[in-house]
Amino acid sequence: MIELTGVSKRFTNGREALQNLNLTLPRGTLTFLTGHSGAGKSTLLKLLLRMELATRGQVSVGGVNLARMPRRAVARYRQRIGVVFQDHLLLPQRSVFDNVAMPLVIAGYREADRARRVRAALSRVGLLDKERQFPTQLSAGEQQRVGIARAVVNRPAVLLADEPTGNLDPTLSREIMGLFHLFQQVGVTVLIATHDLELVEGFGDRVVELADGRVLADSEEVDDGAHA
């Protein structure tokens, strides 16, 4: 479970990107995070990744208060979180297989385990037959699916995405969102930041809208006490 309690984030330039934010994402749920440009969506994701620390309040993921996490534990913590970006940041000189395997190499998995897990992840996103190709040989949608395979290859408990469909047409975007739902169905907690309200509305998932660093609307206000 992800829990933000009274969270504010002020950057060193004085800019208050998040203001007294309260948000609970129960385990295994999928939530869309929307809001105008500059509303604080990416900042919220960065707090969850512990790329930034909250100025006030508490951010806890899986029962761990991120502010109290020792520095040496951060790398391992991040391995439990899958991340998907708009620009999938694939390595162009590496095959699809190698790109997806990267988190496993970093985590120190043995080669046989890596191959098994990479193929399981590629199969989930429907790209098993492309493992020997290079990113430039793939379509935009396929490249984004490689990014998703890489994000889930470690079987993370949490999957965060920042504008994952920003460069894709509506059909491909729906397909990518369909993949996120697959992971939710196997128990992953998914949070997707996106501008694309039209796309989001078709799914019937929880939508949290930020405006100027605050929650403006929440389609499914969750009672904090009920999901502890």
Ligand SMILES: Nc1ncnc2c1ncn2[C@@H]1O[C@H](COP(=O)(O)OP(=O)(O)OP(=O)(O)O)[C@@H](O)[C@H]1O
């Ligand atoms: N490192 C930083 N230093 C100072 N201000 C920052 C920093 N990162 C973000 N901000 C500011 O915080 C506010 C929230 O930014 P954020 O990137 O979270 O918005 P966003 O909702 O993701 O917007 P977009 O939809 O354009 O991606 C903005 O006003 C931004 O300028």
Ligand SMILES: [Mg+2]
């Ligand atoms: Mg952003």
